[in-house]
Amino acid sequence: MSLDQMMEDEDARTNLIVNYLPQSMSQDELRSLFSSVGDVESAKLIRDKVAGHSLGYGFVNFVNPSDAERAISTLNGLRLQSKTIKVSYARPSSDMIKDANLYISGLPRTLSQPELEDMFTRYGHIINSRVLVDQASGLSRGVAFIRFDKRAEAEDAVKHLNGHTPPGSSEPITVKFAANPNQARNSQMMSQMYHGQSRRFGGPVHHQAQRFRFSPMSVDHMSGGGGVSGNSSSGWCIFIYNLGQDADEAILWQMFGPFGAVVNVKVIRDFNTNKCKGFGFVTMTNYEEAAMAIHSLNGYRLGDKVLQVSFKTSKGHK
Numbered sequence: 001m002s003l004d005q006m007m008e009d010e011d012a013r014t015n016l017i018v019n020y021l022p023q024s025m026s027q028d029e030l031r032s033l034f035s036s037v038g039d040v041e042s043a044k045l046i047r048d049k050v051a052g053h054s055l056g057y058g059f060v061n062f063v064n065p066s067d068a069e070r071a072i073s074t075l076n077g078l079r080l081q082s083k084t085i086k087v088s089y090a091r092p093s094s095d096m097i098k099d100a101n102l103y104i105s106g107l108p109r110t111l112s113q114p115e116l117e118d119m120f121t122r123y124g125h126i127i128n129s130r131v132l133v134d135q136a137s138g139l140s141r142g143v144a145f146i147r148f149d150k151r152a153e154a155e156d157a158v159k160h161l162n163g164h165t166p167p168g169s170s171e172p173i174t175v176k177f178a179a180n181p182n183q184a185r186n187s188q189m190m191s192q193m194y195h196g197q198s199r200r201f202g203g204p205v206h207h208q209a210q211r212f213r214f215s216p217m218s219v220d221h222m223s224g225g226g227g228v229s230g231n232s233s234s235g236w237c238i239f240i241y242n243l244g245q246d247a248d249e250a251i252l253w254q255m256f257g258p259f260g261a262v263v264n265v266k267v268i269r270d271f272n273t274n275k276c277k278g279f280g281f282v283t284m285t286n287y288e289e290a291a292m293a294i295h296s297l298n299g300y301r302l303g304d305k306v307l308q309v310s311f312k313t314s315k316g317h318k
Contacts, residue, residue: 013065014041016072017090019057019128021045022081023261027058034060037074038067048235048285055285056083056261059090086128100127100147100154103178103291104161107131107142108169119166120146124153130288132295143295145178145288178291235263235283236290237312240297242305243267245275255297256282260289281312 018030031043045058062068068089076087107116113131120126127147131140148154154177162175240252252265267280284290290311298309 014062014068015090016060019086020083021056022083030058037071039063100151101178102146104144104175106171106173109140123157125149132292235285238282239312241279241308243276244303244305247276256293259293261285
């Protein structure tokens with residue numbers, strides 16, 4: 001084994017990735033949490049390059065492999081605010097592990113998350129999985145995401161399970177790679193959409209996303225202008241159609257906040273009457289959380305209207 005490989009192997013046993021961090025958690029707080037286990041060489045919270053808000057994950061590198069191992073056993077699954085954090089060994093980035101995220105639909109409504117993992121686990125190491133549930137009833141919507149350790153494992157699962165009918169079910173399931181819409185195009189489109197509006201409101205409000213998640217109504221300046229900031233070009237833009245005339249920004253914060261980090265919301269109003277014209281936009285940081293919100297809220301009844309919720313796509317591009 002070469003010296004480089006030995007160093008890389010050593011690094012692999014001390015370097016951890018921490019997922020599902022609360023939006024408000026700082027890098028110092030991340031460091032002090034893990035320092036309670038042992039000597040931390042470095043702690044890095046990953047932030048959005050443009051807007052600066054936390055992306056909800058980070059890396060912690062310990063001095064000793066034994067401390068890293070203990071951090072996994074003591075801190076993985078710890079509940080912080082509304083989140084359950086996941087602590088695992090960080091993997092060196094390579095093409096082998098890119099795009100290993102699967103989207104599964106047509107699942108039996110009774111299928112639990114452990115049962116879902118049981119169905120997929122023979123094809124490789126599962127990093128995380130999530131069954132999407134209906135916010136109102138708490139029941140499964142028959143849709144899930146699974147992220148494998150390696151792209152080849154995910155390909156194997158697609159090959160064997162796409163079109164497969166699970167035991168006790170009459171319907172085949174669909175297993176495909178989770179769409180990863182072109183982020184550059186999204187950014188460009190959103191900056192065009194918000195161009196000229198960003199200076200009308202107070203300042204950026206993305207750093208307060210955590211507060212909206214718990215109590216959007218208590219933030220009084222939100223009900224007025226909507227918190228669109230110059231930084232709105234980062235994230236995933238969601239289009240909401242068929243809103244009632246009286247819909248306002250606070251309702252959108254309330255609906256989308258429980259799914260994850262919302263960067264901003266915007267209700268499109270009639271220039272003369274100031275009433276909602278029936279549609280609005282929400283920008284969320286994380287693709288999976290945005291997809292989860294869309295699956296849960298598309299078809300949601302708000303007042304006497306049934307909402308249509310989807311990713312905003314630009315016309316004319318394929």
